[in-house]
Amino acid sequence: MSDLRLPEGVSDCSGETPGNVALNLADVVAGFLAARLREAPRASLVVSGGSTPLPFFKALSGKDLEWSRVDVLLADERWVDEADDASNTRLVREHLLQNKAASARFLSLKQPGATPAEGLDRVKAELADLALPIDVLILGMGNDGHTASLFPDAPELEGAMNPECQEIVAAATPASQPQKRITLTWPPLRDARFTALHLKGEDKLQTLARAMSEPDKVLEMPIRAFLKPGLQVFWSP
Numbered sequence: 001m002s003d004l005r006l007p008e009g010v011s012d013c014s015g016e017t018p019g020n021v022a023l024n025l026a027d028v029v030a031g032f033l034a035a036r037l038r039e040a041p042r043a044s045l046v047v048s049g050g051s052t053p054l055p056f057f058k059a060l061s062g063k064d065l066e067w068s069r070v071d072v073l074l075a076d077e078r079w080v081d082e083a084d085d086a087s088n089t090r091l092v093r094e095h096l097l098q099n100k101a102a103s104a105r106f107l108s109l110k111q112p113g114a115t116p117a118e119g120l121d122r123v124k125a126e127l128a129d130l131a132l133p134i135d136v137l138i139l140g141m142g143n144d145g146h147t148a149s150l151f152p153d154a155p156e157l158e159g160a161m162n163p164e165c166q167e168i169v170a171a172a173t174p175a176s177q178p179q180k181r182i183t184l185t186w187p188p189l190r191d192a193r194f195t196a197l198h199l200k201g202e203d204k205l206q207t208l209a210r211a212m213s214e215p216d217k218v219l220e221m222p223i224r225a226f227l228k229p230g231l232q233v234f235w236s237p
């Protein structure tokens with residue numbers, strides 16, 4: 001990761017290429033899920049959308065796990081139908097829930113409702129028997145410092161980032177984004193047993209450096225709230 005010094009306790013799991021990083025991340029995640037399944041009846045995997053995860057999804061989909069005992073869900077979703085190219089649900093169904101991973105249980109953040117706010121109760125019902133804490137969380141990051149759909153310009157951000165927030169999901173309506181969003185809130189994301197930050201490109205490295213420069217201003221760059229001991233950063237050029 002060039003010469004970027006990560007915060008104390010944050011691991012650098014960078015690689016030479018997006019493909020190598022994806023394969024390594026898939027190995028690490030499969031190992032963690034398998035270990036959890038030896039201790040618990042089910043395991044949970046929360047993934048992010050966007051473009052970075054695709055080779056990781058493909059590599060993970062082929063891993064030999066008891067996928068029928070794995071709950072897969074998104075950390076956030078654009079409030080669009082699956083037919084829409086912007087749908088993260090479609091991305092997960094087409095690239096992760098294939099091959100061996102096809103038997104995983106997918107919990108969808110996109111439920112009927114004209115807006116995320118209207119659909120919130122149905123989403124909460126969908127997540128009602130999701131065992132917390134989350135076992136494995138894969139986060140991405142935008143160059144504005146957002147992660148999941150915790151956007152700096154979302155009016156709902158302060159509530160979703162509140163350590164006392166009792167809701168597992170929240171609507172997000174950042175003016176910077178073309179679609180309304182729904183997102184897991186900070187507390188369930190914060191408490192994940194294993195968190196990986198999956199990044200690609202020099203621009204993301206510069207954004208990470210900017211995030212690290214003022215770690216306490218989390219509402220300006222929500223990714224800052226995750227740069228804590230235990231985080232593993234999987235970056236490639």
Ligand SMILES: O=C(O)[C@H](O)[C@@H](O)[C@H](O)[C@H](O)COP(=O)(O)O
Pocket residue numbers: 048049050051052053075076077078088139140141142146147148149
């Ligand atoms: O729905 C989304 O957009 C994602 O959940 C979001 O948080 C994503 O992880 C970042 O925007 C990075 O996206 P890229 O991988 O495309 O850079």
